[in-house]
Amino acid sequence: MRARKFKKLLIANRGEIALRIIRTARMTGLKTVAIYSEADARSTHVAAADDARLVGPAEASKSYLNIAAIIAAAKDSGADAIHPGYGFLSERAEFVRAVDAAGLIFVGPRAEVMAQLGDKISARKIATQASVPVVPGIETADLRAAREFGASAGYPILVKAAAGGGGRGMRVVESAANLGDALETAAHEAESAFGDGRLFIEKYLARPRHVEIQVLGDEHGTVAALGERDCSIQRRHQKLVEESPAPNFTQTTRDAMIDAATRMAQAAGYTNAGTVEFLLDGSAFYFLEVNARLQVEHPITEIRFGCDLVAEQLKIAMGERLGAISDPRGCALECRINAEDPGRGFSPATGAVIQLRTPGGPGVRFDTHLAQGVEVGAYYDGLLGKLICSGATREEVRRRMISALDELAIVGVTNTAGFLREVIASDAFARAELSTRFLEEHFPTGPHHDSERDTAALIAAALVAKDRLGSRDPQESDGARDSIEHSPWTEMPKFELWRTR
Amino acid sequence: MRARKFKKLLIANRGEIALRIIRTARMTGLKTVAIYSEADARSTHVAAADDARLVGPAEASKSYLNIAAIIAAAKDSGADAIHPGYGFLSERAEFVRAVDAAGLIFVGPRAEVMAQLGDKISARKIATQASVPVVPGIETADLRAAREFGASAGYPILVKAAAGGGGRGMRVVESAANLGDALETAAHEAESAFGDGRLFIEKYLARPRHVEIQVLGDEHGTVAALGERDCSIQRRHQKLVEESPAPNFTQTTRDAMIDAATRMAQAAGYTNAGTVEFLLDGSAFYFLEVNARLQVEHPITEIRFGCDLVAEQLKIAMGERLGAISDPRGCALECRINAEDPGRGFSPATGAVIQLRTPGGPGVRFDTHLAQGVEVGAYYDGLLGKLICSGATREEVRRRMISALDELAIVGVTNTAGFLREVIASDAFARAELSTRFLEEHFPTGPHHDSERDTAALIAAALVAKDRLGSRDPQESDGARDSIEHSPWTEMPKFELWRTR
């Protein structure tokens, strides 16, 4: 039993997830240490923690992926445990080994379990041995072998990195002619994203749904499954909208999938929080992969089950036994608000938050690290926040989400909120016609055109421009407004503002 | 059966509760109409509604209490139902009669039920007839009769308005010598606050707890009770902190109180959402009053029961039958953030919000109408927002509240958040040593002195002052910051900004 009590937790991450983990760690009575790159010195997660350490320059490979610097920050700050969040080092077995070697507690599965599950080939082996159905496929980066597989399984086929997840390095290949290029590009992306160029090729399902099971495993051999999440609404294999329970999902299929996920976790000796992902095709489902970490969309499970998954992770890492988990209640829906321009092919957007209007009220949770003044750069992924709505029925939650998206505004950073409002308000979504093809089928060109909204935008822009033309009315300038335009710390000498600590 | 479907709801209120009601109404598919006084033309609730109507000048008696103007606004905007919120006209039977007479639906109990319950004398009669225990007391504004009662029941005694609630016009009288002054002042306040100078005098319990039961009654005779709320932490009879379930409260007492509240609601023919308030003295409890409206602290019940009480109100007002209500789950705690200066005897504070930092994350809900730029004036009550935390156990929720209060900052409007953090973090609160005397006993002089925090404040103030002394560094002024200091609409001609519609 490696587990023991710990008192100070280093969060090896940034952005909304670092803030979210810090919040729970504080609630459980732990001291917290944030890490940050030079680009993030002023960030919200740095402010929220009890202590913060610089781990390197802006580039992730030199900071948030810098194992040596992170271990050193933990040692230096007296942290005795590390939570990896998601992304970055969260699924790197060598990071877990380094944490172990430093005598610190890693909040997540054991290194060898992570290594096995992180490799698609060995993960498939475990699944097959545990009688969990898998999609037909082979591991190869060899063009001839890939062609043979394509010919026997039939196109389209999917080429993806054997390591890693999250859609990176994934390519759908429609015909044998494109196979060579796809293998080359995928291998390159796999190498650069995961440091491992191995590829896996499998049968591509035409209109599957993505449904996944949240599991928790303690270090005493108990595995609990906390229901499913439907994450079918994706763009380039990146989830945009997630919901729980999955609609149009029979209890029989749910039970079977939960059983399969539990068998998978038990067969792998899985501990801590993880997600077993499946592709659902009619009532048949196939094992996709295990995400051996906290998932971005974990809040919808938290809300339905009335639990705090990060608190559960911390308890498990301390060696405690899994407690009783409530039965699920109601529905929950999440929209990922990304810094992308839906009007320009979802190209990444950057900028500083000039104004921020956040939604609230009953059944609304908005997990974000944004605040007025926060800068969104190009160095890291563009997740600005997760808007999560909950309620008694899917339709209630759907309407609440529309209303909450109407309340949300992030001026200064172009983002997906307006587009997601269209998605959630669409008839197809209301009817829960879900598949991973949803966006291509219903929003092939991105957001729909709304000429009245465009007119409103033009008028607004003209009013902004008018200000520049000098129409300031001194009578309007009252004390309160004047104060709002003053922020004393922006006036500090530059070295003060960007100084490291 | 007066009930029928309606489509457009006028919200006869302002501030956080108007916004909260609008949110649910939108979710249920209703169109919404906000009302506003001249002081509130730019308010958040006006922006959130589909339509908004000016009902009068800043003074509440001429706007939010102006029945004729509100009915006219409903008619003019095509609203077919009115939700009163809490405070203002929410417990005025003559308002309900005016709404009825105009052929509109009132979201609340019937006028005659409200009139009966709003009068402490007749409410006591109903309670007594329904075998609900009451505190010994009499109705009188006569000095001689009051003296007789005081002599027989023993001092201290409580003098309060026979109409209305919320602690207004309440006076504790410690001895016969102060009785004359107290009667005179209380009668004046009762007259000015409720338009009804009648007084009620009762035995004052020394260290009771305030525990109340949420009820819902439909128009088909069904009454449901949704558990209790402990609202013992009060200042001048105004609740500051509320929690559910009540700690140190046996299931036997809970069951008995729920039974009593249900009997009371049934005996009164109560419909819609209401609260039956009790004083708890050991395991004995006494009926205090019925609040015939939505209660400020209703969210803690919503979170535990997984329901939306405003949605339930709307369903009941449409004549629907009460549906199944889930069993309660976990704990919830609310802090009322008021515009008051805890360091100066909680005197009311005013100002514009210069900066706002709001808390978030799992188990955190902050119901507020605040945004940067919102002005808080002296015309209305100073509730800035309600911070609600929930979780599995009281201790988890308590720690989450401390953390959430640490995240909250409202610069520009002095408020109670810092003081409430001390209250929630106190050993006495952690041990749940609750009584309505809690603050006098544990915080007799308001917030405790924290000299290091004072020092931090002085340094911060010096830094703000430094800015004025001209240390601006032009190099620091980048594009993003410049933009933040521009808000085009502040530059519009004044008549545009304050124009009514």
Added chain:
Amino acid sequence: MKLRYGTGEHEVELLGFDADAIHVRIDGRELAATLDPLADGGAILAFDSRRFRILGARRKGAITVAVGSSNYDFVSVEPGTRSGRRGLAAPEITAPMPGKVLRVMVKEGDAVTAGQTLVVLEAMKMETSLAAESAATVKRVLVSEGEMVDHGAVLVELSPAAPAGPSDSQGEREAR
């Protein structure tokens, strides 16, 4: 600079910045703190093993600051400024909060005793009685019933009932 918060006054001086710390002198005591600015315009201020999240701005001549969730309103006290609210007997009755004048219970020329209520103010539906601190004569009444007044507004001016002392009293010197 001298800053007043509530009834207390403090002398604060920013001595300078270097790469590691900000140096201040507060009421004669020197202190080094670290200051780490945040994107939201605030900063983390740390000293003596404590860490405070601060925000602040100027507001109508005052300086308003939040340390964590606690608010502070400071007034900068300039040398030579008259401070009429701290004399032996306050020569003015000012509004302790913004509100509505409910009742004015005196008129010019009235002699009043210590503790006598002069004005009743209503703010947020609560009544507050404002009384004379000592015996005095009402010199001027500046408000009428029903009027809305701001925090700090002078409501009534008084003349001491006792033989008038020097107008530059000890209390005023203290206030500087």
Added chain:
Amino acid sequence: MKLRYGTGEHEVELLGFDADAIHVRIDGRELAATLDPLADGGAILAFDSRRFRILGARRKGAITVAVGSSNYDFVSVEPGTRSGRRGLAAPEITAPMPGKVLRVMVKEGDAVTAGQTLVVLEAMKMETSLAAESAATVKRVLVSEGEMVDHGAVLVELSPAAPAGPSDSQGEREAR
């Protein structure tokens, strides 16, 4: 004034304000809208029975606006400004998003064909290939591998392979 959003350009003129409405002309069409300012610095803009909650600010020469939760970034197009990105064959390859230059696949003087990849950009861990729109010769390469570039940065300059047309081409006239 002329505003560009995405690929579209619009002529907008504020005609004036009166007590009830703001009058604008958009692409020749006159429109009256009501504008009700909000405390947060935004406003409610209403016309044709629709009601929009708007916010906006200037940002580095652009105007950024939110209508509800939808963002718009406008560039003010001054008469006489060159618009190099809309010619028959773009003479420049610019970064469509901020990111890191992963690979530069050409050097100065190279002849390239239509559709040939010139630069591979990585942004948010996704690769984007930037290709020539038509046959051309590489005039200048302005970036090197590993470099971080902003949105709109010029990466490669090209000379048309075909006989050079007039630099003030039809495409550019259209763009005004």
